[in-house]
Every structure is written in C-alpha cells, then in structure tokens.
Amino acid sequence: MGVEKIDHIGIAVRSIEEALPYYRDVLGLKYTGTEVVEEQKVRVAFLEIGESHIELLEPTSDDSPIAGFLEKRGGGIHHIAVRVDDINENLALHREKEVRTIDNEPRKGAHDMKIAFIHPKSTSGVLLELCQEPEETH
Numbered sequence: 205m206g207v208e209k210i211d212h213i214g215i216a217v218r219s220i221e222e223a224l225p226y227y228r229d230v231l232g233l234k235y236t237g238t239e240v241v242e243e244q245k246v247r248v249a250f251l252e253i254g255e256s257h258i259e260l261l262e263p264t265s266d267d268s269p270i271a272g273f274l275e276k277r278g279g280g281i282h283h284i285a286v287r288v289d290d291i292n293e294n295l296a297l298h299r300e301k302e303v304r305t306i307d308n309e310p311r312k313g314a315h316d317m318k319i320a321f322i323h324p325k326s327t328s329g330v331l332l333e334l335c336q337e338p339e340e341t342h
C-alpha cells in the first residue's frame with residue numbers, strides 16, 4: 205500500500221476569478237486550467253507547485269459542500285490529498301483499522317482521478333482525500 209506524495213491541497217474560495225491572481229501572478233505558480241466537477245458541485249482551478257498542485261475550489265451551487273464550508277469557515281484549506289497507488293486496497297485497510305471514512309467506495313474527482321475522503325475525526329481534524337490516477341494513464 206503505497207502513499208506516493210501530497211497530490212494537492214484544496215483551498216475553498218468564493219470566487220476563482222478573485223483568488224487566482226494572487227496564486228498565479230504574485231506567488232508565480234503555473235495555472236493549468238479550470239474544470240467543473242459536477243458530482244461535487246465545484247469548479248476547480250489547478251496550479252502547479254513542484255510535484256503537487258494547489259486546487260482552488262469554488263462552489264457551483266448553494267448545496268455544494270464547498271458552499272457549506274465557506275459559510276461555516278469563510279474559506280481556507282478545505283482538504284489535503286495524498287496520492288496512493290491502489291485506492292481500493294487503501295480503503296480496505298482503513299476499514300480493517302476501523303477508521304471513519306466519508307466514502308466507502310472511490311468516486312470520480314477532477315481529472316478523472318479516483319478519490320475517496322477520510323473523515324476529519326479520524327485524522328486529527330484534516331479532511332483527507334485519497335486519490336489515484338485513472339487506470340488508462342498507468
């Protein structure tokens with residue numbers, strides 16, 4: 205069961221348009237595009253930072269989980285994602301250790317990654333995302 209790296213850090217923002225100039229133009233990260241992830245009701249802007257990414261997450265509707273987070277917390281780091289080589293195996297291990305997860309099965313995230321969230325109660329307060337590259341690109 206391999207954890208390869210921090211894949212990305214997800215930051216909740218009210219507006220990508222307002223948030224992007226800092227990360228792209230001041231911090232100087234390479235912006236590689238924006239994608240809508242219907243399933244999670246978010247627009248996601250991607251910025252490269254070394255081998256990892258920063259993802260700016262903007263809600264596309266009021267019942268988006270990101271909209272709820274913004275309301276409660278006013279924005280900021282929403283989750284940290286770690287890249288794993290076998291998400292099913294990794295989730296099975298979580299179950300075996302009786303760790304509380306949000307997703308029991310992987311679902312589709314941005315860039316067609318397979319993703320699953322682990323509950324902050326189990327990770328000392330961080331919403332943790334496991335992600336695995338789609339099989340085709342392996």
Ligand code: ZN
Nearest residue numbers: 214283285333
């Ligand atoms: Zn993510």
